[in-house]
Amino acid sequence: MQVPELPETGAFRLGRAPAAETAHERVYRHISYMLMAGFFQPGETISLRQLSSALHVSEMPVRNALNRLIAESAIELLPNRQTRIPTLDRGQFDELTRVRLMLETDIAADAYRRATRGDIDELEAINAKLVEAIGRGETQKSIDCNQRFHLSFYAIAGRPLTFSLITNVWLRAGAFMHAVLRSDLITWRASYHDALIRALRLKNLDACVQAIRDDIIETHKEIVGLPAGVIFPAEA
Template identity: 30%
Template structure:
């Protein structure tokens, strides 16, 4: 692995795991010393991460992890609630027992990730679970819009479950309920409503987390 790739992977992983939180200043010289390289590959890595929307670089402040735009994040999650609900309802009648088996397997893997506290693993499995459903959705334009929205969320923060680890357990129960509904051929309207609420609950949890953080920051400034 090249020094530039090492720097890129190191910074990116720390951002996604929450080690480098929103607004964290990445000091190029310090990281270069830590990795045993010159500043050049670290700067190149930062340029890549800037292009991905994870780092913002300004002349005076240097490289910082992008802050989360609360309103935009909630708006994208709320939009996904509508899109994913409809896509799941369209896919459900086209899913056979063979299609349901991977969903149950993902649920078991997600359970293990929750127990291990591995939220990045849980996030990847969560994405794979929904992708398996959308593979049976006949409206490919709708699926493309969902994928675009996912990419937009990724550019702001890769895993909501890193920020809200407590949400993962509730999310897992939602997944089991969704699979049950698909398996028993529940009405499309019921499936759509449950999936929509599943995503909206995440949006509400994020908004609550963000507001608590804002209050804590205000209190710290008053001290």
């Protein structure tokens, strides 16, 4: 198993731990990042031994991290004690989308008010990498840049409680969303990111919040508009 490096800037700066961070906390953050960035597939079982080996740590911090993620409903514990990445049905996906709309449009307003020119430049640089990755068909890099763009923007708001709620939603939906994006069933664009950056530079709060809203809603529309049985189980 190959695992990505844990980024220490951008999307994770709000939750960045001090130098004395424990192995348990770092492993938890690393696995959380992997979930949000779509490195696991829906329904995939997680091998404690393989994950420990890939992260170059003992099984204890990995087991503790998995137990914590089970408590947060980010992964599932099966009757045979194996852990598995959850799948989502249509109702769960709709609910997570509604929660995203409430949390992310709310925090966007505060991020808008606190954003500096340097913050906006950083978001623009991340988005440029996203557009480049999409153009080259580099799906995993696109996924990573998209996550960094959104969470880096929300981190500007300086609201750690709301930020943690948002990341929990991304934990639950990450594998599902990125499995869809990898499938080429929908067309992935970054146009709403452009609209967000433009709104920040023009100091237009309403347009800023609307860009986040449109990004979430349009992605939801594309996914639920796919033929029955392609993503969600066909209704009886």
